[in-house]
Amino acid sequence: MGCYDCxxxxxxxxxxxxxxxxxxxxxxxxxxxGCGHEALAQxxxxxxxxxxxxxxDYEVMAAFIKYFQFVIYGLxxxxxxxxxxxxxxxxxxxxxxxxxxxxxxxxxxxxxxxLTIIIVTYILAFIWLAVFAFTIxxxxxxxxxxxxxxxxxxxxETTPSINQHSWICMDPxxxxxxxxxxVPGKSCGMTLASICKTSEFHTTYDLYIATFAxxxxxxxxxxxxxxxxxxxxxxxxxxxxxxxx
Numbered sequence: 045m046g047c048y049d050c051x052x053x054x055x056x057x058x059x060x061x062x063x064x065x066x067x068x069x070x071x072x073x074x075x076x077x078g079c080g081h082e083a084l085a086q087x088x089x090x091x092x093x094x095x096x097x098x099x100x101d102y103e104v105m106a107a108f109i110k111y112f113q114f115v116i117y118g119l120x121x122x123x124x125x126x127x128x129x130x131x132x133x134x135x136x137x138x139x140x141x142x143x144x145x146x147x148x149x150x151x152x153x154x155x156x157x158x159l160t161i162i163i164v165t166y167i168l169a170f171i172w173l174a175v176f177a178f179t180i181x182x183x184x185x186x187x188x189x190x191x192x193x194x195x196x197x198x199x200x201e202t203t204p205s206i207n208q209h210s211w212i213c214m215d216p217x218x219x220x221x222x223x224x225x226x227v228p229g230k231s232c233g234m235t236l237a238s239i240c241k242t243s244e245f246h247t248t249y250d251l252y253i254a255t256f257a258x259x260x261x262x263x264x265x266x267x268x269x270x271x272x273x274x275x276x277x278x279x280x281x282x283x284x285x286x287x288x289x
Contacts, residue, residue: 061272062134066127068265073123075258076179077116083182083251084109090244094231095216101226123262126168130269133161134276158277162270169266176259181219183256186249189214193240196233212236 088102088109096102136158196212215230216222222229231239239245 059131059134059272062131062269065265065269066131066134068261068268069123069127069130072258072261072263072265073120073127076255076262077120077258079251079254079258080179081113081116083248083255084113086244086248086251087182090248091216091221093244094239095229096222096226098227101223101229102221104223105221129161130165130273133158134269134273158273162273162277165266165270165273169263169270172259172263172266176256176263179252179256179259182252183249185216185219186245186252189236189245190240190249193237196237200234200237 088106091102091105092099099106192212192214199212211232213230213232214236217224217226217229
């Protein structure tokens with residue numbers, strides 16, 4: 045066998061869908077973990093600067109942020125190892141289906157392992173779907189805040205009286221971010237509009253959007269992996285029932 049034939053066989057053994065899914069999984073996880081970690085830190089800065097003077101008013105939120113930042117560290121490590129496992133399983137099933145190495149190398153234990161990984165990935169995908177939905181909450185809150193600031197600026201330009209827009213407020217207490225006795229707790233009128241112009245607000249908003257995008261890319265990667273892996277497992281099981289070893 046020549047060098048050219050060996051190269052063709054090696055290229056043919058590459059599980060391209062699984063490889064793309066692994067790269068997307070790494071990219072999405074890095075975006076989610078990195079931007080999510082910084083977004084949580086910026087959120088605490090934004091709250092303690094503009095919405096709460098006493099640390100006890102947002103101690104629950106601060107504890108949640110600290111806890112979730114540790115969860116992010118664990119997620120980054122988990123998805124790094126799990127991505128390698130999915131890629132290795134993709135190489136195994138693709139080689140077995142294509143019979144790249146001259147004989148069929150699928151065993152009952154191998155098929156059982158592939159089925160286990162597929163089931164775990166399905167469960168992980170549904171869990172990550174919930175995470176993806178959860179990441180829209182801060183984006184929705186900051187979008188509402190930006191839209192409220194936009195309305196305040198329009199009223200400030202069209203009406204001479206400051207009382208026309210002083211009643212427009214944003215209250216994080218309604219979202220459970222602060223205790224109800226937090227001071228000032230909410231921000232109204234031009235004070236709120238000035239917050240929306242700060243770099244802290246724009247940085248936090250952009251980071252949460254990137255976190256949401258990263259969660260979506262990771263979810264796409266999991267479903268992208270499930271399609272070829274499920275197909276390969278079905279082929280392996282069919283060939284196993286036909287008695288091909």
